[in-house]
Amino acid sequence: MFTIEHEFDATVITLVDELPEGSPLGARPLNEDVVIQSFDDRIIVEQYDPDTGELAQIVFTIEQLEELRAALNLPEGNYRLERR
Structure with a gap:
């Protein structure tokens, strides 16, 4: 499940981990929600880290996000995206 909220300066997407329908209760531990803020x-x-009690945070530039999106669909190797 996920939610999308449009705020003043960002779009916030929250990914909620939930058990698939029909899964036996306790089949696997649920992960904390992942919150993505797009500026x-x-x-x-x-994502909250229950082991440390802290919020883990990663910041991507827009270019890094584009590279990640491309990398998810490419085989192993070195690549450089052409910027337009």
Whole structure:
């Protein structure tokens, strides 16, 4: 499940981990929600870490996000995206 909220300066997407329908209760531990904040110049991915009690945060530039999107669909190797 996920939610999308449009705020003043960002779009916030929250990915909620849930058990697939029909799974036996306790089949696997559920992960904490992943919150993705999209700004004009960066993307912030956050997830609470129950082991440390802290919020883990990763900041991507828009270019890094484009490279990640491309990398998910490419075989092993070195690549450089052409910028237009």
